[in-house]
Amino acid sequence: MPRYHFKGRNQQGEAVSGELEGASETAIAEQLLRRGIMPTALTEQKPGATNWQFSGSLLFAKQVSLEELVMFTRQMYALTKAGIPLLRSIHGLEENARSEALRRALATLKEDLGNGKPISVSMQAHPAVFSSLFIAIIHVGENTGNLESAFLQLTRYFELEMETRKRIKTALRYPSFVLMALAIAMTILNIFVIPTFANIFTRFGAELPWATKVLLATSHFFVSYWPLLLLGSALSIFGIRRWLNTPQGKMFWHRIQLRLPIVGSILLRSLMARFCRSFAMMLRSGIPINQALSLVADAVDNVFIAQYVREMRSGVERGESLLRTASGSQLFTPLVMQMIAVGEETGMVDQMIQEAAEYYEREVDYDLKTLTAKIEPILIVLVAVMVLILALGIFTPMWDMMRVFKGR
Known part of the structure; x- marks a missing residue:
């Protein structure tokens, strides 16, 4: 055997x-x-066989995007609701899948279903495509005979997640473009503009103020040592990314993200909306609270918050109420705590948690709409400081040279 x-x-x-x-x-x-x-x-x-496999096509395969997961779950919901067999449904979706990873996963699902294996068990062999939360919802749908409802819940969950990500990207597009333009402008000034003025100042032998000396020294260093700068930047990026992949680095970075000015509070509310939405979906599916908290901790995608969620699970397992464990985490606002309290008293925790998710989503939506107005003053001050430094460093010695020239 x-x-x-x-x-x-x-x-x-x-x-x-x-x-x-x-x-x-x-x-x-x-x-x-x-x-x-x-x-x-x-x-x-298997005796004599290694436990790993290498596939070059998978190494360079495009990761399954959130849009593809939305399309997959929506199509599976329509097909299962129409009464089409799973094997036939997955065979049709496999032919139209754009992602290589999703196509390979569907091919395996089709083969396993043909051998009589449950779809949730087959999905567990593809953790890069189907998350633990995804598999848990499908598993419950299989056992209760409501597989189409499971796919519908996943569709709505992924759609809301995709909409939130799009709103965040839209709100950060303007400040990102401004910062990129400033970086390009500073690079051009250091390579082409400031060296030209340096030759003029040297020729006339003018007395240079401190701002001009700083600009000339920065430009000289940039022009003379740009290969080292590029190498140092590449090594720094590689080292930082490698450190952030460690448990300590990931914990540090995820904690710092939530403390960033302006953006940190938006990110925290967005993560709490994801937590509440996932938790409500798991409870509606009939998954026990402790197991739901474990799955949601992985779905939050922030190890700092996941640590508090696992502490909430430990408190529930000790017999404490969800309200007490939630208040101990200090992650939720008083309004959300009241929703949880009402949910426990009325036995409608899933509905109240869903209301909390909608509350956080409204807060995130408002913050994102006003994000540009909050960042614009900071960008204006940054541009003003750069213009001031350039004016003091370049135009001040030029005015001194003009006065000397007129005095002659």
Whole structure:
């Protein structure tokens, strides 16, 4: 009997792994589910075979975008609602998939469904395409016979997520263009403009003020050592990105993001809207609160907030109320805390959490609409400082030379 290596999460949301013997992956998955473990990966241990595979096409394959996930879940909802068999539906979607990763995943799903494996178990072999939250919703939909409702919930969730990201990108487009224009302008000034004025000042032997000396020194350093600057910038970017991929670096960066001026509060509200929306969807699907909190902690995409969410899960497992654990995290506003309290008293926690998500989304929408008005004064001050430095550094010695020339 073949032996399988599994990874998954138990009912407390903790990661577990091990090996089991079974007739097939489906049998192993059923064993794990009976034990209260939701499998996330199953790998058959073949004698003499390595546990890794390399595919050049997957290395350069385009990652599945949020738009493609929205299209996939919407199409699956329409097909399952119409009563079309899953195998036929996935076969049709596979032919029209634009992403190579999604196409390969659908091909595997089609093969596994033909062998009698549940779709949620097959999805666990593709964590890069289907997240743990995605798989959990599909698993519940399979067990309750409401697979079309599961796909509909995922469609609405991904659509709201995509809309929020588009609003953030739109709001940051203007300040990004201004900062890029300033960087290009400073590069042109240091390479072409300031060296020309440096030759003029040297020829006339004028006494230069401190601002001009700073500009000339900066331009000389930029022109003389630009290869080192490029190399240093590339190494710095590589080193920083490598450090940010470590648990300590990721925790530091995600914490700093929430403390950035102006943008930090918007990002915090956006993440809390994602948390509430995901949590409400999991509760509506019938997933227990502790398991839902574990899955939502991974879906938040911020390890700093995920740490507090896991602490909330630990409090719930100790028998504390959701309201008390939420107040201990100090992440929610008083209005949201009142919604959670009402939800626990009335037994409608999922509806109240959904109301909280809509509240945060309205706050984010308002903040994004006023973001440009908040950033514009900062950009104006930045441009004014640059113009002032250039005026003091270039035009002041030119005026001194004109006075000397007229005195002659």
